[in-house]
Amino acid sequence: MSHLYVAVLVVIVTVLLSVAIFRTTLVKTKADYLVAGRSLPAFVLVLTLLTSWIGAGSLFAGAENAYKNGFAALWQPAGGWLGLLLIYFIAPRARKFAQFTLPDLLEARYNQVARVLGTFAILFAYVGITSYQFKGGGDVLHLIFPDTVSSELGTYIIAVFVIVTTALAGMSSVAYMDVAIGSLVTVICLIAAPYLFLQAGGWAGLHSVLPPQYFEVLGNYRLSPTGAELPVAMGLIRALEFLVPTMLLMLGNQVMYQKFFSARSEKDARYSVVGWIIGTLVLETLIVAIAVFGRALYPTGEVALHPREIIPYTARHGLPAVLGAVLLGAVFAKVISTASNYLFSPATNLVNDVFVRYIAPDASNKRVLIISRLAVVLLGCWALYQAVYAESILQKMLWAYTIYSAALTPVVLAAFYSKRATAWGAVAAIAGGTVVTLAWDLPFVKALFPHIIADRDAIFPALFVAVTALIVVSLFTAPPRESQLAQFAD
Template identity: 25%
Template sequence: MNTISIIFWIFIFLYIGIASLLAKYIKNSNDFYVMSNRGTTLLITGTLLASFLSSSTFMGIAGIVYENGPPIFLLVFTSWIGVVLAALYTGRQLRASGCKTMPDFLEYRFGSSVRIIGTIIMLVGLIGYGLIQLMGAGVVLTSITGLSYELMIILFIGVLLIFGALGGMWAVIVTDTVMCITFIIATFYIAPAGIIESGGLTAITETLYRENPLYFSSGGAVLQAPIGWSVGQFALWALFMAAAPWLATRVLPAKNDFVVMKSAIWSILLATMMVTILYLGVFAVRVLNPAIDPPDGVLIWMAQTLVNPVVGGIGIAGIMAAILSTTSTIFIFAGFALSRDLYERMSKRELSDKEKIGAARISQAIIAALMLVIALMQPVSIYWIGAWAGALFAVSWLPVLVAGFHWKKANKYGIISSMIGGTISYILLYQMVERWGTFTLPYGIDPVIPAVIISCALLYVVSITGKTEQSYIENYEKMKAVSLNEETLNQFEGKRSALVKDYKSTRNLAIFSSIIAFIFFGYFIIEVALKV
């Protein structure tokens, strides 16, 4: 076993050990679902960042950037906007409503039938997005161990069950934060090594530009996608992340709103800086090795070739950490969907905390078995599965959440029409445009855009032509009567100095991060503009 493999396995067993130790904090179902709202700024930042950076970031999109050039995703990889919306908009609205899951909110506003439909669609999207993490894990593990893809997938599933089933949300959030250390190293050390080894920014902006000017187009050298495609990807990732359950509900365990806001600032600052450096480094590697196959493994090649084996091992552990963190989150929320949002609600009796936790653990095992079977079939590429699964949340969940938060007249018939109609319209449009070639959309726009429009139109038309039940109107008015920050203000009642201190620290962090972002991105913009 080489040094990289040893370092990698050390970190994997470290994560398992931490998750196992944290199981002692699970005293009741509230601990299991939202860690009893004890999440600090460090922990919520870590889990937001870890959920944002996944196998799509380090493998699927990295491979597309390697083949096409950095602008293709430096321009349209806008999921960080969705993360901001998920934390500060969707998540805070759910917190104020006292919800532990997103389907909780659907039932409160629109009834149990909407909850069931929403949960089923959520499960399909979660399983789809979870698949890309499993496939990415199989690629990484196979490349460093030499063992078969199938065996690695099975081992990875076992690790995931240890995470979610034993420690619940405690294990996921704490290990997410620990994992951040490894993929920060992967980004801020290994990616710059690729830039330096290839000749710096000059190699990217001069050498590769002469080779193919399309490397610096928004459509990419290989894809050569029209501008509508870029706009569609912009919309897809921003809207998808805003409604992604594993992000929106990430803020539910936070102590208060100040923790949510500080965590959002830190995670977005770090994430956007990391993505920029990562994709510039990935693309610079084309100078060193233009024949990496499959391109999804470009960062693995960098970790194995460009840096010290110890650092390379940490870097590969970082890639795996990003995959593991996102997958463990998806597993736990898919388990919650089966247990809390379906089984508990359909049960004819009140379940004890012990029974609720047991049901959640069994549900995670069921999800694991299902995803294992599909992952072993190795369907299409990592990025495209992620985009397809993400689109389901953009077209079926986001319009419904916005209407639920802000429109009193939205009723269950409009919501059901929107969720089902939006999902079906996207699937049909995607198949006809991308797979069957039946027709093309104007300017090459992504099918997600017309599907979102259809979803919103159905919601509005059906809602205004139907009757909204009085009980759900009353629930809406109760929800609107509660201030988003009421919970936080109650925590600081009689502690004005502490409230002012937290307010000032949040404001100062926002100013500091804005200055750092201006300097960081300004430098790269100027450097690239002067050299191209």
């Protein structure tokens, strides 16, 4: 059986490397590298958006959530679904703006300070997201080769592969690798979920082995760490701590905006969101379902100690050999794709928003490409360091989502939908959201406010500070110029 898994991985790695190398031959300019020459059609956009969004955050953190809480884990992807409904209207506006990065947008609508602070917020959040993709990929390799590859060694292997393929061709490589990966993952999940449902005994079998909370709207979110039942309001707050960061990350996601900037036209950008909505609804639900079915089949043992591994573990032990190998390979490929997207995105910030903007404005295309690839390598090493020292993928995911959601999403939405939000209001919001999130888990802060912080996520305090700062400071500063607003009109 191990030969089958090796064969599947070899095929996947060969295909991805071939795509990356081929697309490298087409990269000649800064626009080719950063936004694929603004040439992506709707079909490619759908698959690259879907593949970049659903990675270790869904396959490991979301699966861990489902293993512990049942179908209530759907609160997490539901945030993305709600965000997508609004994105349908944002997509053509973003393509009309057509720059390279989100800080480009922040400077055009606000000022240079907003651009710089936004760049730092993106670096913290996206390198954190990349780090748990590396860790999830290491878990997959360990499950495939338990006697020869530890999770830590697997993490190093995945990191090297992602850094190399991402550095080669940039957005062009990332987008077209996503086409192959997105197609594979969607098809295999559509086949695997019904099979595992039957293996678990259908609804009757699931109800007989799983706690009743697994089928309730709030699941175990109403239970305290000691197992005592909490009021409904407390359970709802916990559920919203999964939904809100996911929704806000979706709305302000620089990876998404870069894909829209790469679209062939405004029409392609809008059409791609329709396909993205359908794909995300289907695929995220299937992932949660597979994790719940896996929990019913494997309630104890090794996977109970590491519930984030439930989907690859179920693929390895609960499916026929060929189907299991393909699902495991699809998870492996999905992690690589998302890691590539979230590694490439902050690298473009360093290049476009720091190097080209402030250090070498007249740099040649060749020099920009060299610096771009160097930025990918440096940020990849930083993400690898975080991956080695982070234990919980779920906690790392929530931290990364929160810093981005609180610091950037309010000002991004205000850029498109508010004529009164000002530059210094945006600066105050970005700074406030970032500081609260970074300070929330510091030991001395926890010691000062033990009853307020406890085990709560920082999303609501950080978001409150950011939105309040945006509104209050905007009220006391001069409104934006008409020229700033015109770029973001429908």
